[in-house]
Amino acid sequence: MSTSAEPGRTWPLVGRAAELDDLDDLLATTAGGDGGTVLVEGEAGIGRTGLVEALASSARLLSLELRAARATTQRRAPFTLLADAVLTHPPGVGARGPVEAELADLLDAQRTDAGRERAPLAAQRTARATELFAALLRRRGDSGPWVLVLEDVHHADAESLGVLLDLAHEGHLPGALVVLTMRPLPSSPELSGVVDAWVRAGARYVELRPLGPVATVELAQRLVGGSVGPALRGTLATTGGNPRFVTDVVRTARSAGALETRDGVVDVQGSAWLPALDTVVRGRLEYLDDDVVDLLAHASVLGTSFVVTDLAALVGCPLPDCWRTLRTALAAGLVHARADRLVFRHDIVRGALYAGLEERRRRAMHARAAWALREAGAPTQIVSQHLERAR
Ligand SMILES: Nc1ncnc2c1ncn2[C@@H]1O[C@H](COP(=O)(O)OP(=O)(O)OP(=O)(O)O)[C@@H](O)[C@H]1O
Ligand SMILES: [Mg+2]
Structure with a gap:
């Protein structure tokens, strides 16, 4: 598979030439003064950060200013993501304008009064800060093209998402390439709203696929x-x-x-x-809820692929509940559907979950799997393999 051979990259990405070409085209368009928006989605560890780092080195080559921030579960105070991206100035770069100063004051006041202030005042501050952030981001391109990278927006604070939603209704930011990256999970109605609004506004949607x-x-x-x-x-x-x-x-x-x-x-x-x-x-699975990991651990006993009803019988849980949990695993890209079965997408995950089962528990699970599969009419050979492992 080809690799980007462009000079200036800090390291070459493997197998992402098409995605990089796409982003480079958008960067060139941005350098020319137009705006663009890209949504980069893909399962955990698929290479979103690698891709935006490659984009950052291209941006440097084109002398485009880059502002980047990453949302985390630990820091979800109102507007954290956007404040990290545009209110913090690298040493020696740019002075604070009046809008930035007012925003900084508003956020300070919000922090100081958190929990104490009356709801109407908090709502007023949020509305004003939303308006100011939107204005700041829309006007920033007036002084030259720039790139805004917001990573892991699946963890973004609700207020930053609110600003992004408002911005989408007016279309691309003039003179800016906006890149939002996200895992498919956790999902939220707020994030889906932002994604839908940006897709409607013409954002490029890049789904990062596994390497071949x-x-x-x-x-x-x-x-x-x-x-x-x-x-x-x-x-x-x-x-x-x-x-x-x-x-x-x-x-x-x-x-x-x-x-x-x-x-x-x-x-x-x-x-x-x-x-x-x-x-x-x-x-690597720690970001998932325990019930999802536990269900997948049971599924690992059934093999690299399994039938959902067999898994429900093995676990002894009602089919709708089992399916609800499995849908999370499907969304996370840990299993995928093939005909009437679900298949582990990474056998390394199945193996790790299986190896993590305490031995007695594993044997008991195999015994139960033998029973469940016999009930479901599985071939004797499969049933006896489980009985063998139950000993
Ligand atoms: N195409 C690639 N070529 C070479 N190395 C890569 C590529 N994609 C990812 N990597 C490497 O794989 C690891 C995981 O990639 P990265 O951190 O970019 O994934 P991510 O999607 O941002 O993960 P997360 O879901 O945790 O945010 C990193 O060490 C990264 O350097
Ligand atoms: Mg990342």
Whole structure:
């Protein structure tokens, strides 16, 4: 798979040439004075930050000012995301204008009075700050084209989303390329409203897809600095093309001392490093609610793919409840539908969840799976495989 060969990039991204070309075109349009908006969505670890970092280095080449901020679960006070992006000035850059000063005062007052102030006053302040942020962002392009990157808007505070919604109703910001990145989860009506409004306003929607098998191996080769042997390729094939899992595989193998080079080929030796990998991968699921992870752990007992009714019988939960939880896993991109089954998108996740089950519990789950599958009319051979593992 091709890689962007443009000079000035801090590092080459693998397998994202089309997306980078698209963004570079939009940057060029922005440099010419027009506005544009891009929504970049994709599962956890798929490479959204990598893509916007590549965009940032292109912006530097075009001398476009870049303002960036990232929403987090810890900092969700009103307007945090937008204040981080446009109210903080890098040392020596730009003085505060009157709008910025008024905004800073409003936010200070809001912070000081939080919890104490009467609702009407708080609502008035929010309305005024919304208006000022919208005006500030719309006018900023008057003094030259710029780029605004707001990362992880799935965690954005409601007030920043409110400003983004208002802005969408007036179309692209003049002289600005606005890039919003998000995971598919957690979703909220507020965020969906912002996304829909921007799509209607003509925003480009970029869904970052998994890397293909060739790009997956290419990324691993970059990371190990050589060609990759068959055992390592085998583990890489379980990553589902998710670059974070690819880097997890290589880093974990390396820090466990499991990487060896022979005749110029780098490969993993033995399986002693795999429990560490399972732990890392399970850690990557921490953003999900426990019920989702627990249900997927049950599903891991059924295999790489499973029938929803079998899973419901195994867990002993009503089908609608089970399905509701599975829909979250589907939205997160951890499973996908294939005919009448759901399939784990990354076998590395299934393996890690399975390995994380306490042994007695795992055996009990296999025994129950044997029963559930027999009831559902599964072939004897499958049922006996579960009985075997239940011992
Ligand atoms: N196309 C790529 N080529 C090379 N490395 C990549 C690519 N995409 C992602 N990576 C690497 O994979 C890891 C995960 O990528 P990144 O942090 O960009 O994902 P993300 O979608 O922003 O994740 P999160 O959901 O946690 O925000 C990083 O180490 C990044 O450098
Ligand atoms: Mg990121």
